[in-house]
Amino acid sequence: MDYCTKIFVTENIRLDLFTDTAFRIRISTLEGEAFPPQYEIPFAVGRTTPWQPVSYTTDTKDSTMLAVLTKSLRIYVRKENGTFMVERGDGLRLYPEAAPKYGMFLNHCIVFDSASFHGEPTNCSRYAHWFYSEKSGEYDVHLAEDALLDTFFIYGESYRSGYAQFNELAGAEPLLARKGYGYYQTQHLASEGTQARLIRAAELLREHDIPCDTLILDFEWGDGGSDDVPWGSRLEWRESYRAPLSPKEMITKLKEMHYDVMVIHHNVPAYEGRSDEGWVCYEYPEDVWWKKMQSLLADGVAGTWQDTRQTDVSNARIYVGLEKRTGRRVRMLCNYDVYRDSSWTKECVMIPFKQRIGGRRTPFSWTGDMSLDKWSELAFQVQAIVGEQGALKGISYLTNDASRLGERALAMRGDQFLAFNSVARSHNHKPWQRSESWEEFADRIAINKEKGETHRQTEEELLGLSHFDPVREENARRYLKLRYRLFPYLYSAARETYDTGLPMTRPLMVAFEEDENCNAGQYPREYMFGDSLLVCPVCAPAEKMKIYFPKGEWIGFFYGTRYAGGREYELDVSDASVLPLFVKSGSVLPMRTPCSCLDDVDEVLELHIFGEGESTFNLYEDDGDSLGYRGGEYAFTHIRSSVKGYEVCLTIGAAEGDYRGKLAERKIKAVWHGRETMPKAAPSGVTLRMEDGLVAQFTMNTEKEREILLSF
Helix, strand or coil, rough: CCCCEEEEEEEEEEEEEEECEEEEEEEEECCCCCCCHHHCCCCCCCCCCCCCCCCEEEEEECCEEEECCCCCCCHHHHHCCCEEEECCCCCCCEEEECCECCCCCCEEEEECCCCEEECCCCCCCCCCEEEHHHHCEEEECCCCCCHHHHHHEEEEEHHHHHHHHHHHCCCCCCCCCCCHHEEEEECHHHCCCCCHHHHHHHHHHHHCCCCEEEECCHHCCCCCCCCCCCCCCCCCHHHHHHCCCCHHHHHHHHCCCCCEEHHHHHEEEEECCHHHHHCCCCCCCHHHHHHHHHHHHHHHHCCCEEECCHHHHHHHHHHHHHHHCCEECCCCCCCCCCCCEECCCCCCCCCCCCCCHHHHCCCCCEEEEECCCCHHHHHHHHHHHHHHHCCCCCCCCECCCCCCHHHCCHHHHHHHHCCCCCCCCEEECCCCCCCCHHHHHHHHHHHHHHCCCCCCHHHHHCCHHEEECCCHHHHHHHHHHHHHHHHHHHHHHHHHHHHHHHCCEEHHHHHHHCCCCCCCCCCCCCEEECCCEECCCCCCCCCCCEEECCCCCEEECCCEEEEEEEEEEEEEECCCCCCCEEEECCEEEEECCCCCCCCCCCCEEEEEEEEEEEEEEEECCCCCHHHHHHHHHEEEEEEEEEEEECEEEEECCEEEECCCCCCCCCEEEEECCCCCCCCCCCCCEEEEECCCCCEEEEEEEEEEEEEEEEEE
16 A cells, blocks of 8 residues: 555646645656655655555646645645645645744645655755665665655644644654653762762752752763773773772662653764764764663663754664664753753854754753843743644643752742643752852863863762752752642643643643634643643742733632633733642642652642633543553543532543453542532532631542542
């Protein structure tokens, strides 16, 4: 069966229909066969199974172009050069059209080549150089010459439809492991990193009650080289990480403290043909690199931070290789440069011009070494990540550095945003550190420190304790703890992203497309975190802030204040410890009990109901680590809530599906926030009390539906 429905415009131009609203224009300058089968599926495409045939008709009356009509579109392709125009079935022009552009969307159309959307500036070739091999299951077929140009087109009547089609064509963003949604703390001590200091940092996080699941070792572990080894070339542990414990024993000790460990790499396997991928510090023969990586995996390393820049295809092959070798969801961090101010130079990179579309299929990225020492940088990061360069470009798993180089309020606001992003990671600073100057920071992590060019630092300096700030620490602790409590909500949103392409951080224009007050990008730094939470990061040192509430009713998460939707309010944001966070009225927020790591499956499911109205929530669960989620090893629990005047009803459906570790019985704690009176009677097996609202507790069999009806 052919991969897709193919229509030849000329011998060297082909129109490929995927669906009646999605297609590709292929232009070939290859000698001999124009479209060899081995070049059918380029790296930009994630769907590798055949598409269903698409019905169409053609019109060849105009000798200069071919007209193709599907059920939904009229496509006109010029025979001279392959340029095209698209109309809707009713004749409305869709593309090209003079219309506002929002990320990858222009007039609800998504147009991309192998490197970028809508012909944006890019360092990457627009030609399809890498192709999928059915035999190997990887994108390892290389075409050296610029001979195949693919242009993809998608039209969706709604943004949700556009995301869904893009997700199917370009490939889904993979689910992270359960612990991958926790906090990542990077240990960056330049040449002064040691095993003892790493373990002490891990102990301090627990002693300070900071939730954390993953420790990332920067180049100090060995990758950074030495006097006699080129920087970024090492593949083995430094001596300072080999004693008194072996690396395997060290990682085992950290696992006992419920930490996973990642290590940085500035080097890659020298895959044939990867010379067009840009900067890395060092290349190794494939077998050598993988042998060393296998040794790290055997030590217990959970994954790699590929700090290699513009190596999307290599990154994808490393990721697939790690999956094959471990059989689980490996941790992998990649680069996606988007920043207003760099930490190291005067660079300004506001468009991710080093990435290919297919890079979204690796787990997560960060926006590069940005310097969060100005409010303008925080404002840019929020707008880029949750909008034009992140979520609006189909990139959901994108985080920025938790740098603490600015004033206290700026750092606190940055940590709040971090806690309500798809991934939460600090590049270096510990949550208890006060702000420091750029000069102090650069001195502390200087690569050349071993050459005696900087002063030796005390243990307190190295661990951030000499810069202790209890106010900032409490802010970081509060919001990371809240993130961890929201894990069931967050994980369910992540599954929705995997299934539908809808980003976890959703611009208002996407979440409320029908609301004319926000559907044209009017509020680019407000966003929905999943379906129910409205997050409004404070990005300026202001006493007040204008916030728009989409249509409906909204309730302040921390204080319970109600706001009518469809209008803008000016709210007091003078208290830097309070994030403007709001819940859609009627919503059910599933939460877990407080924890400092995400290793364990919580037997208690808390269901927090805010305000009045009706709502549903699909709770997603799986084993949290294996790749079984791709093959049906998971369960959904459908939850329905109705709150109307003198009656509330909560229905928890049976868990549909199965996976390793699925609970047979579950304790439920339901909280109706704002309720101040007890109901007339308690249902059998339900305990009621008043505690920040009405609380009902009971135990249920996960294989059976349970309904709780309360009258007042």
